[in-house]
Amino acid sequence: MSFFKRLKENVSKRTESVTQKFKSGLSKTSSSLLGAMDNVFSRSRIDEELYEELEDILIGADVGVNTTMEIVDRLREEVKAQKLKDPSRLQPLLSEILVEMLQGEEGELSMQIQAEGLTIILVVGVNGVGKTTTIGKLAHHYTQNGKKVILAAGDTFRAGAIEQLDVWGERVGADVIRHQAGSDPAAVIYDGIQAARARGADILLCDTAGRLHSKVNLMEELKKVYRVIQREVPNAPHETLLVLDSTTGQNALQQAKLFHDATQLTGIVLTKMDGTAKGGIALAIRRELSIPVKWIGLGEKVDDLQPFDGEQFVHALFVEAIEREEQQ
């Protein structure tokens, strides 16, 4: 069976609405990538020029230089091994390589939700990346799954962030633990933990600041929050998610390295994928950091945050080519 057929079959095992969300959320990246790749794959033969053109396209889509080289090297090896001559055969081959690269170790992409007792999820990231919105969407996801969720408004720098979290709490039916703006975030998180225990919550989602009033280093403050959580609940935080805005491109990689030094990140949330034509950043992040992308933001609606899925991702990018192949 051809790779595209297999991919389509696998994707069709998930719900149609999820497939649709991936397709519409990735449509900007998809149309810019496919347009450019069609030119490459319709060349008359597979030669150095073709590979170079493909490299330019991938780098242009924010796949990053190292990851691009890795992808193209693998493609070359496969072309040699399979003795391919026809450029039109490269599209499914490339898709297969991308799916392989996006797939993590077994279970790596799943969230460490505790079967019993409280699960603490710490959410970090710089201002404006979509942290508060992501917390609201995660809260929605877990309340929909029957969990009792509490939100801790640890971004005490921006008064608006506390209000915003309150609105989300009301919308999704989760209590919000808050102090006034400017107070110590570690104290808010501490109170959040006590409240979550007292109220028998399953999940505590902790918001944090992306910027500070004082000269206290943001990373030092995060370390303090992290220590409070570790001290109060054994093995917590169970997840420390870094939210990255996919429209910031390669800069996102630098942010990840910085935050990883302060807290042990367990996963990445890549937001605003729908707003960029350079969704290749997901590949760069997956390959260049040892942290899995666990969630992907495909729009502003409450259910537009989806668990990351490499097959859905690649299928959404190349859906037009897949459908074309089917009609042939």
Ligand SMILES: Nc1nc2c(ncn2[C@@H]2O[C@H](COP(=O)(O)OP(=O)(O)OP(=O)(O)O)[C@@H](O)[C@H]2O)c(=O)[nH]1
């Ligand atoms: N299109 C789109 N917009 C998003 C997505 N995620 C978040 N946003 C928007 O990004 C903007 C910033 O989101 P916030 O949640 O306020 O960002 P933040 O990181 O909490 O910002 P601070 O509270 O200032 O630290 C909002 O307008 C969100 O609606 C997404 O996946 N797609």
